[in-house]
Amino acid sequence: MTVNGEVSFWWRSLGGPPTPRPALPGSTDADVCIVGAGYTGLWTAYYLKRLQPDLRIVVLEQRFAGFGASGRNGGWLTNSVTGGRARYATTHGRDAATAQQRALNATVDEVIAVTAAEAIDADIVKGGELTVARNPAQLERLRAFVAAEAEWPATDLELLDADATAARVAVDDALAGAWHPHCARIHPAKLVRGLADAVERLGVVIREDTHVR
Template sequence: MLPNAPVNGHVSHWFDGLPISRAPLPGSRDADVCIVGAGYTGLWTAYYLKRADPSLRIVVLEARFAGYGASGRNGGWLSGLVPAERDRMARRHGRDGVVAWQRALNDAVDEVIAVAAEEGIDAGIVKGGTLEIARNPAQARRLAAAAEEERRWGVDGITELTGDEAAQRINLDGVVAGFHNPHCARIQPAQLARGLADAVERLGVVIYERTPVTEIAAGGATTPWGVVSAPVVLRATEGFTTRLPGLKRRWLPMNSSMIATEPVPEHLWDSIGWHGRETLGDTAHGFFYAQRTVDDRIAIGGRSVPYRFGSRLDRDGRVPDATIKRLGATLYSILPQVASVPIAHAWCGVLAVPRDWAATVDFDRASGLGWAGGYVGHGVTATNLAGRTLTDLVLGRDTESTRLPWVGHESRDWEPEPLRWIGVRGLYLAYKAADWHEARGTKRTSPFAVAADRIAGR
């Protein structure tokens, strides 16, 4: 146990002080649409479906409470990041489609902001963009290539920065280069999830919490408390998909961890800056992601135990002490000014990774079954676009959204154990070795990272 140990687990720091009160399913019932999962995907889908057709009887089933999964544990980046490898998707679906997808995701950032304002959801939203940094020559080469790649995919507003220019935004230690992408907002993720749940209830959608779904089939969803029968059943279970029959290997539940400090004193903020509330990330292979929170803490995350054998899941977000130490060391390395500020909370959660690292949205009209997910950690904004796309698919609309390349995209299943565990463990050991190698001054991406990319099939 760490000295002066932070709160460890209890889902996430983002839920502190937020009410959790909805009742479970009281028994079997009928609906027009049954949505399994009350995270962002399920809630956005319910929101847009009910807005499009107020007569629909929509039921949302949630195993724990709204936002319990990745929606309430993520880093709070409302960004236009594409949940796929764009080059690979372009080879399969065409470049124009991927460009359209990128633009739709950038637009979705503003769509979420607009809906939050319209529905009175206070999610601490500040659209300050993302600051990506490099701290050694190899990272700087990748950073420059990444900035150019963003422009190649039609992302406007990319600004490349020298180390000094990056430090003027956030006074980070050892930064040699950076770039700013305007298509991102800082949010408090649990407040968005809970506010969105309240909004769909006001529209007439019924949410049942504490209601785990044990089976999804054409015509309904089965729970311990009864069956919700519906001609349309939509799966929005992301990292928890592995628990459903027949889906154990569909998506890999990848683990990511976070810590949050105590509130940082004002005099330290004077030395740090961060006045634009940019989200912050780096180009290391074992990358971090961070934000200045609504209550002036620093929340920072990264991979720790990336995958548990047999697709096992965490226990309400609890993380190993070693993870807390590692993330704290990363934080104090980039911001030594806060070395005296204690870590207050640590947590983790799972995100879903398809075998080809590409998310999907689909609806089979014959069976009435639909699904969306596999966001590879880029789901905060993508879920909004997925919800609107599922709405169009269910209602039989032919729209720009339904023609995007992730619609109907198929990925093969992951390998059986122990190959799955060996592969993921090897992947992250190689990335760790690559970061160690590059920190010693090499100017090119480490061969360890090249090997890791091959392991991942990226």
Template sequence: MPSHAPTPAPTNGHVSHWFDGPPVPRPPLPGSRDADICIVGAGYTGLWTAYYLKQADPSLRIVVLEARFAGFGASGRNGGWLSGLVPGDRERMARQYGRDAVVAWQRALNDAVDEVIDVAARENIDAGIVKGGTLEIARNPAQATRLAAAADAESRWGVDGVATLTAGESAQRIRLAGVLAAYHNPHCARIQPASLARGLADTVQRLGVDLYERSPATEIGPGGVATPWGTVRAPIVLRATEGFTARLPGLRRRWLPMNSSMIATEPIPQRIWEDIGWQGRETLGDTAHGFFYAQRTVDDRIAIGGRSVPYRFGSRLDRDGQVPRRTITRLRQTLHSILPQVADVPIAHGWCGVLAVPRDWEATVDFDPSSGLGWAGGYVGHGVTATNRAARTLTDLVLGRSSALTELPWVGHRSRGWEPEPLRWIGVRGMYLAYQAADWHEFRGSAGTSPIAVIADRIAGRPH
């Protein structure tokens, strides 16, 4: 007789699906000590920076401090898009810094995709990397208009290889429901993000970097970093705290911790994959205002993400990735709307995390030689690749090396702070409610972008 046992509820939180259970943490800082460079944060930015600094000068005494464990933040929770996406608005940055500088920035990010792949191979980091590019789709006329404009913009900014696809051509890659048009950008690879973070952590330790987990920074300033277990005294201190920056003294309004959520299915049977396709392991996204992002995982699941509760009052953070159950339901509905073939495949896991958003939605890299303080971040959700270029740039700045990277437009860029509460919460909450309304309007026949979204973009200062 057939079984009618209820489907188990998805695992909720526990950081993310990308970790096979909680990793065994490294020891905390054993007491006060001296170093040449102290890096706060063992996500991609901090780990890549330690890697390039140690490559440049093996004699450097480098300490990395991490509040929980390497990859605990966005580096171990993201959608796994190693893409050339710019963490900001190219048009706005061009008005401020010149078109040539922004074209160079875009090319540097595209090049970084291959650099990450090369380093992973050289250092034996198995991050499930497949460079299949990105497939962007449109499912209504308004989305199709934006998609065409986005494909044209990629060409104008010197992104080579972008191909516009008909619905039929898109289906040859992935058989999705309701696609009107699509384009393929080759500058992206699917990765297992936590594997990359943990592999980088092991690599920098092997190179001689001291990495201490369970060692939260309680004070960061010129000359050192204080923790509950002691102080690291160092003439150079680099902050790589991304979405957790608002928790640090004096930085609550510097970058807003924006929330993003994901779900992952159980492994999908081969007979269903034969119907879906997706043999190229492209990353997948759409041009809705409340967009989704997805990948076919190393173990043949589908992981898909999007916004849910975009911001928590007072810049509060999630509890180890726990996500509202309504978010899991909403993401499941999105998945089933584009891939009805998986309607009977259970959802295994739901989780969330935060990314850092500056007030003008532009990332930054900076170093002040007079104080010895440096930082990088504010990647607005496009940090998997950008962290690599930011780290190489920060390395050149710290070592006083003038290079093409130190001339890129995000170096030294400053954003004004976010508004105080409750204006911050009201504004972000209102922006995403407006985007939901705009998507509803467009799916019901609006030929062009909903004016609701246009107004929300202008008020928020968000790229569009």
């Protein structure tokens, strides 16, 4: 039994889960086989096919494209480094960690550009990301966070006072805010649905209801 709004709030807002594509009917040959039709698998298929159109690419998905985390996330597209930037600097060096941050910044605009090029309506609005402090303890932590981020290039974080914060969003008792431009609001189910359609238009085959062992 499926609960939680028929997979997620996002899919419920689209009328429920989509009709699954046909399952893999039997043996097949491919140059590239991708397991999983979430964002990672679909973006991989998209760029491989754009770079080398003659590749025979098959994406295998156990449920349907966007069933997992790609269709259930918080609805934002941002430049955050999972696990923290310092962790990657420890293993790969500061220059590599900085390069990764610049790539993540650019990725936000790249996703927006692809949705425009492929006519994917994913309710995207790029307004940046704002973290708000509402009491002295939060303000102290926010200032420390901004100071730590300022030690790195390409973080593009701004510390806003109460008035500048209020000019962006009305939050009761806001003392300050930290804002950066590399974030957009998205409708994740619309994005993953549109991306799946886009890779199929390029000639990628997506097989759903197909369990991979």
